[in-house]
Amino acid sequence: MKLNELGHPALALPVDLDGFSVHIDAKRERADIVLARPPFNVISMRGREQLRITFEALDADARVRVIVLRAEGEHFSSGGDIRGFLEASPEHVSKLAWNVAAPTRCSKPVIAAGRGYCFGVGFEISLACDFRLATETTLYALPEQKLGQIPGSGGSARLQKMVGITRTKDIVMRSRRIGGRQAFDWGVATECVPDAELESATDALVDELRSFSPLAQRTAKKLLNDTEDSPLSIAIELEGHCYSRLRSSEDFREGVEAFHGKRRANFTGK
Known part of the structure; x- marks a missing residue:
């Protein structure tokens, strides 16, 4: 489904989606935003802006009760377009955290379901969601130190709220990767399931959330x-x-x- 078919009256929505697709199942009151730039589903600067607009449109769509952010293939996302940071204007870069925070601002429940790499902005936008479903193959990381940078879209701030300063320093300052099981034990992931059960666990959580007011x-x-x-x-x-x-x-x-x-x-x- 194209974004301009979502029925949102207030926004001029993009048609040419940059690295993701949108699927609405009105019968199940569910919308899926699917990262789709294989093999690592890199999220571009343009894609971040489009993701924000998409969340806002789905928030206004009466057919949707629950939103799922997921990805094609074996990796959720290896992060952002690194060269894009050098090419982006300071004004554009200043909006990165606002765009990534769209799932938090959305009034509806948002689930991030990811296996494999969940790095950089992929991790940051997952942290902005309400529920994170991980698998035994999931690896979360904020690797910006390896580029001479720090997380710039709320990742370290949100993570510190969840796991405290000691663990956050360990992850951020060492660019350390943590697996899905450890993320669950630390309170970062809502659930950690076998890799083959990610889709069924996502379906079950969507249906559970739909059952409430x-x-x-x-x-x-x-x-x-x-x-x-x-x-x-x-x-x-x-x-x-x-x-x-x-x-x-x-x-x-x-x-x-x-x-x-x-x-x-x-x-x-x-």
């Missing part, structure tokens, strides 16, 4: 993102406000009635 999911994601750096007292107060608003929703009433009726809830997002 979309309103409650959007609220939970925004609350957790907004309170990540808040003092505990502020986070608890904001949680209470969100809880209070959801109490008046149709989805909450449906959830309570379904619970007492011992039936599956039919959430509508209202």
Whole structure:
């Protein structure tokens, strides 16, 4: 499916996608963004901008409940177009972190499912997603030190929130690779599954997320993102406000009635 077929009324969407494709399964309320520049799925400067626009369009698409970021072949992504950094303007480079943060800003659940290499911006955009599914072949790394650089799209900052300063220094300052199992043990990956089970694990997580109230999911994601750096007292107060608003929703009433009726809830997002 071409991006200009997504039905988003507010954006002039690109047609010639640079290194990825978009697939929408309206019946399953799922959209897949598939990195597709084999063999290593390098993400270009232009591709980063297009990925941001794609996430924004899918966020506005009523047919989509869950977004999956995945890749063709045996590697998720070896990272960015290195020569592109030398050719890009300072203004363009300054937007890199904003583009990569698109999955975080998206109100819908976003899953990154990757095997093989997940380096550089491939790792950074995965860290910006809500769920990371890894396999026993997955290797995460921020190798910018080998180029005389540092991660520039939020990778070290997000990683430090997850694993602390000691482990982040180990990964960033030594350009160290960590496998999928270790990433799971450290709390970086949501799950680590056998390589052959990545697709089925992704399908199962999509269906699980679709079973919940979309309103409650959007609220939970925004609350957790907004309170990540808040003092505990502020986070608890904001949680209470969100809880209070959801109490008046149709989805909450449906959830309570379904619970007492011992039936599956039919959430509508209202």
